[in-house]
Amino acid sequence: MDMHRIGLLTKERGINKKEGIFFYTPSDFTQHNLLYILWGARYSCESPYSVVRTQGFSALLIFYIETGCMTFTYDGEKFTANAGDSVLIDCRKPHSYRADSPVTFSWFHFQGELGYAYTDRFWSHRRIIFKIYAKQPMSEILHLLSSGNASGDELAFRIQELLSRMAQSLTPPLSPPIQNAKNFIEQNLGQPVSIEAIAAYAGLSRYHFSRLFHQEMGVSPYRYLLNMRLEHAKKLLSESSLSIEVIAEMYAFYSASNFIRLFHKYTGMTPLQFRHFFRNGTNASS
Template sequence: MVEKGVLSQSKMYFHTPSDFAKDALFYLSYSGTFCCSNDYIVERNNWNSYLFMIVKKGKMRIFYEEKEYIASENSFVFLNCYKPHKYQAEEETVFDWIHFSGNASEAYYNLLYEASGCVFSIANNYVIQDYMTSILHAAKENHVEEDAVSIYIHKILYELKKKSSEVDSLQFKSILEAINYIESSFHTQIKLQDIANCAGLSPYHFSRVFKKHLNCSPYQYLINFRINHAKELLQNTDLSIQEITYECGFNSVPHFIKIFKEHTELTPKKFRNLPF
């Protein structure tokens, strides 16, 4: 191997896919097992394939779409190499890899990346590792049965999709905890950090996950809940505007009136007088 940082015990295999495979299957192009020093770095604007990588030892740093990921031992990386990307070994690292493509690759990638990013933990998933081993063994023996390899790749994608669904389920439970906190504490001066703590996530990650599931930010959800509660009080009680302001968690009457009007195009007083 002449590539910088790739050690001599590394292996690389080549396969030229058939026209049928290109038309109908997930198809293999390159694959191998690399043993690398921390000098190993790959940076490309475009490489016409998708990449599967299993980190067996060490640590890789991944840069993709202005985000940074760490892939440590027992991590699985799925990258769209048609877009600019970079990855580098942070220490002595061993990883299995395949470059592949196929008609459904982009759709699967977009689905998985949107849900979970490009790095997955597979510490307890031996099925994915077995499928990768089977693909590499076929490539090493120069006996690639294209239909079988396509099935292995599809099964890996299926396993990743299941993992993403599990992550979504856990995330949604965290979001429900946060919603319960918002709806029980909306009348106080709660902060984003307080809500994120209920979900067990950092404020940045929590905001991203919250918006993914509810199509609004945590702040927007809080304001909407306060406004809806204010509407109920305006229509169903004789509380003054000032009392409703503080009951709904707003810190001043002018601020309450401003936010209420932004959401309803009416002042609280005009809303109270509406005939329903």
């Protein structure tokens, strides 16, 4: 990797104080299987601190802004990050950032396929800035890097924690119609309700309801209803002696054969195999 090209060894004006840069060399296992850090640091800067990368390189970059604010340009769009914000960018895309005022921030570059998947997911929502509590996790990561005794597993866990918090912040509360529909579904798992009936309860047309439900819940109304029925059926299979026929009737699967077919399709086991697994820890024929 050409350090001059990516900016590590260029003169960076505007830096008043540095803690780091701390480097990390992953093991072969970590590099091939986990998220792993390349290097990181903590900076205190002021204008004219600025980094511009028109030619990207294969790494991801997380910032946590402690004080002040910074402007980021990423893939042609501009963002402002303030104190308390975390920023995640894919360095393969053209990007730049600068100090708009005296600013203190911590950062690290990292790699790993899971990190790219998260970044692509966030960018599909045009998000690179997240309001999550990251001061302590970032401080702990830099402390581990500076100690020279960092474990690849521990660093991977802490990166995953940050990415998970970002993902959780991405999900807004459900809209009233979808929350009402979700409640209606969960209260009527044993009834042969139709998608039209659920949409009517939510006060929407079937088309609008199905589109909005999938947008907010991540699955279709039918699949959510089926998932909930299967989850309750699993509980009865693992904790009761009720027959397959009774469970199928309780959760509106219409027939035992339909229940067996759907259960096998979505779990890879028949209901009897599932029950036997939980009771004996082994497979059994259906």
